[in-house]
Amino acid sequence: MRTRYIAALSLIGMGAGFITTLFLPDHPAVTLLKGGFEAGLVGGFADWFAVTALFRHPIGIPIPHTSLLLKNRDKIAKSLISALENELLNKESITSKLKKFQLMRIVGSAITKAASKRSNRTGVLRFLQKLLVKLPLGALVPHVQAAVVTMIRESDARPIAEKALNAAIQERIDEQALDYALREGSAWVDKPETGRMLGAMALQKLSEAKVGGFMGFAVQAFAGFMNEDKLGPMIQQLLLSGIRDLMEPGNPNRERLIAELRQRLRHVAQDEAMLERGKIWLEAKAAHPDSERFLLQRLESIRESLIAALDKEIDGGGKKVVIALRFVIRKLQAEQETTDAAERKILSAVADLVETNHYRIGLLIKDNIDRMNDKELVRMLEEKIGGDLQWIRVNGALCGFLIGLVLTSIQLLS
Incomplete structure (x- = not known):
């Protein structure tokens, strides 16, 4: 180390100066320098001995109270661990430091x-x-399917059905379903083949009707006068007119029909037996192998869509990432209390984790120290702190030289 050479040179310089003054003629200046070099040599040797005694026996002689670090390696390790556990990594110090650490902002x-x-x-x-791309959807599907089956099995169907019904009524989905059925029914009724079928059915039922007296004569006369080509369009127009009335908002018949429909739906939503049968049916469908294939197809489709969307976003430079990030930041800023609470929980968890496991750090330090032999430990310590300690030797030599000058001056003046 460079500082060790400087310290050695300071000691050699003091020794060389002292020897040189021995051969110079008597003179007050020589006497003054001799006293300075002598004191500097003593101070340099004393500090060399003190610094060396920390790491090893000076000159290899086992002088008492030398090689202090090696003799007290266990005590030093325990002191380091104690300081680490009780002062550096206790919960109070960790918490105080973490309070200043603005995690979310950073x-x-x-x-x-x-x-x-x-x-x-x-x-x-x-x-x-x-x-x-690497996501194993085939291995994931059974877990998803099992989760769906478990969710269906453990769910309470009645609250779900009532909530779904209320949402459907609020969104007027029941009316939309009714209008869809009426439109489809109207399209079917308006077909020519439907008219012929309705005419034929009506004539057949008229011929089968058993009505006596004048009413029977009238029915038979009407049946004889009509045929399916005449009766079918007539029935079609009646049905189409009725359907149009039911599709007209505010129509009394429509309102009564919707009210009846909702009443029936509410009855179904409160029918425990029917809901239980529905749960069993859904559970069986969800557990069926066809559902597994369906889930796999849907997941594959979702994955392809996501990959295509990511390709498009990459070509655009990922601008939506910035938009999404800004959205999240605005949300977090709007929910400052929630964000602060989350930050406190995270920092508290970190503090608890460190406090709970800081003894492991101590054990690691002790284990690493125990693995080193004396030579490795001394080399490591000298590399870390030896450079600063060598300056003690330099300062000792210089301070001794100055003190020697002062003391010699006092002797000359007395």
């Missing part, structure tokens, strides 16, 4: 800065693409 700033670079945005998107 993380948000780092993410925002990273997202400002196009290469980072596209890199994240490509990483997500690779994850999607």
Whole structure:
């Protein structure tokens, strides 16, 4: 080490100066220098002995109270561990430091800065693409299917049915379903073949009707006068007119029909037996192998759509990543209390984790120290703190020289 050579040179310089003054003629200046070099030599040797005694026996002689670090390596290790556990890593000190650590702001700033670079945005998107491509959907599907079956089995069907019914009524889905059925029915009724079929059915039922007296004569006369080509269009027009009335908003018949429909739906939503049968049917369908294939197809389709969307976003430079990030930041800023609470929980969890496991750090330190032999330990300590300690030797030699000058001056003046 460079400082060791400087310390050695300071000691050699003092010794050389002292020897030189022995051969010079008597003179007050020589006497003064001799006293300074003598005291500097003594101070340099004394500090060399003190510094060396920390790491090893000076000159290899086992002088008492030398090689202090090696003799007290266990005590030093225990002291380091104790200081680490009780002073540096206790919960109070950790908590006080973490309170000053604004986690969300630092993380948000780092993410925002990273997202400002196009290469980072596209890199994240490509990483997500690779994850999607490598995602084992075949192995994932059984778990998804099992989760769906469990959810159906353990769910309470009645609250779900009532909530779904209320939502459907509020969104007027029941009316939309009725209008759809009426439109489809109207399209079917308006077909020519439907008219012929209705005419034929009506004539057949008229001929089968057993009505006596004048009414029977009238029915038979009407049946004889009509045929399916005449009767069918007539029935079609009647049905189409009725359907149009039911499709007209505010029509009394429509309102009564919707009210009856809703009443029936409410009855179904409260029928425990029917809901239980529905649950059993849904559970069986969800557990069927066809459902597994259906889930796999849907997941594959979703994956392809996501990969295509990510490709498009990569070509665009990942601008939507910035938009999404800004949206999240605005949401977090709007929910400042929630964000602060989350930050406190995270920092508290970190503090608890460190406090719970800081003894492991101590054990690691002790284990590493125990693994080192004496030579390795001394070399490591000298590399870390030996340089600063060598300056003690330099300061000792210089201070001794100055003190020697002062003491010799006093002797000359007395």
